[in-house]
Amino acid sequence: MDGTDGVNTAEGVDLPGVPSRTDGPTVRWPRRTAALLGASHPGPTTAVTLLITGLAVAAGQDAAGCALVAAAVLTGQLSVGWSNDAVDAARDTAAGRSAKPVVGGAVSARSVGTAALVALALCVPLSLAYGRLAGTVHLAGVAAAWSYNLRLKSTVLSWLPYAVGFASLPAFVTLGLPGQPRPAWWIVTAAALVGVGAHLGNVLPDIGSDLALGVRGWPQRLGPSAVRLLLPVPLVAATVLLALGRPGPLGAVAVGAALVMAAGGSLMGRHRPRVPFLAAILVAGVDVALLLWQGTALA
Numbered sequence: 066m067d068g069t070d071g072v073n074t075a076e077g078v079d080l081p082g083v084p085s086r087t088d089g090p091t092v093r094w095p096r097r098t099a100a101l102l103g104a105s106h107p108g109p110t111t112a113v114t115l116l117i118t119g120l121a122v123a124a125g126q127d128a129a130g131c132a133l134v135a136a137a138v139l140t141g142q143l144s145v146g147w148s149n150d151a152v153d154a155a156r157d158t159a160a161g162r163s164a165k166p167v168v169g170g171a172v173s174a175r176s177v178g179t180a181a182l183v184a185l186a187l188c189v190p191l192s193l194a195y196g197r198l199a200g201t202v203h204l205a206g207v208a209a210a211w212s213y214n215l216r217l218k219s220t221v222l223s224w225l226p227y228a229v230g231f232a233s234l235p236a237f238v239t240l241g242l243p244g245q246p247r248p249a250w251w252i253v254t255a256a257a258l259v260g261v262g263a264h265l266g267n268v269l270p271d272i273g274s275d276l277a278l279g280v281r282g283w284p285q286r287l288g289p290s291a292v293r294l295l296l297p298v299p300l301v302a303a304t305v306l307l308a309l310g311r312p313g314p315l316g317a318v319a320v321g322a323a324l325v326m327a328a329g330g331s332l333m334g335r336h337r338p339r340v341p342f343l344a345a346i347l348v349a350g351v352d353v354a355l356l357l358w359q360g361t362a363l364a
């Protein structure tokens with residue numbers, strides 16, 4: 066989710082750093098559709114949508130409200146994932162990341178950029194339909210993620226959009242409940258910590274190529290060894306906060322599970338660079354499961 070200098074002037078939707086490429090005539094629409102979905106970062110997009118919808122269920126939201134939460138979060142996550150690949154197209158190509166659909170030529174950066182803007186346009190009314198205050202908070206989180214894609218990825222503040230984006234999600238859920246109850250501070254803080262951990266895990270596999278291309282965000286400045294050591298800290302701290310915020314019999318179990326997954330992911334990251342990010346998603350799942358067991362996302 067980073068940006069590059071310059072503006073694409075090709076016909077269609079322009080995003081900073083998007084090279085002007087067109088889909089070849091031999092690329093049929095089923096393949097383009099599959100590639101477009103692949104460019105949305107479907108794993109994290111699906112995981113975040115399911116986890117936050119689960120939070121809405123735990124908070125006692127009705128079926129219509131849960132559907133709105135799911136739709137708003139899904140479109141927001143799609144917009145972030147697509148904008149990431151659209152803005153990063155030139156850099157991904159230079160780094161030889163052929164697994165990326167845009168780099169492989171299965172879909173154009175222009176198409177992915179257009180999809181990102183369409184998803185963002187849908188996210189706005191869906192978010193606000195859940196409640197004006199709740200929707201504004203969610204859109205602030207989505208805006209933070211876009212700011213990462215467009216600019217902050219290459220700065221020492223690269224962690225901040227992740228923290229803000231993740232923290233906005235439980236607040237979005239609770240502020241849309243009857244009476245607009247404020248979310249518990251420890252839940253919002255825990256979500257922000259999970260976001261920081263997700264940032265570290267997400268960037269870890271690409272630190273070497275990022276540095277070669279001049280991307281110097283916070284993890285790149287720390288280096289891969291330091292990131293692997295640091296990664297478990299915010300993830301486990303988040304689970305500890307949740308366990309202490311509303312003590313229960315499963316708190317210690319959740320903390321132990323989070324510690325094993327986060328530390329294991331960090332250790333395995335030396336040989337399997339994608340594992341730490343998966344570990345971050347799994348720890349987030351443990352945190353949501355803890356909230357579900359507690360029965361509410363409120364203070």
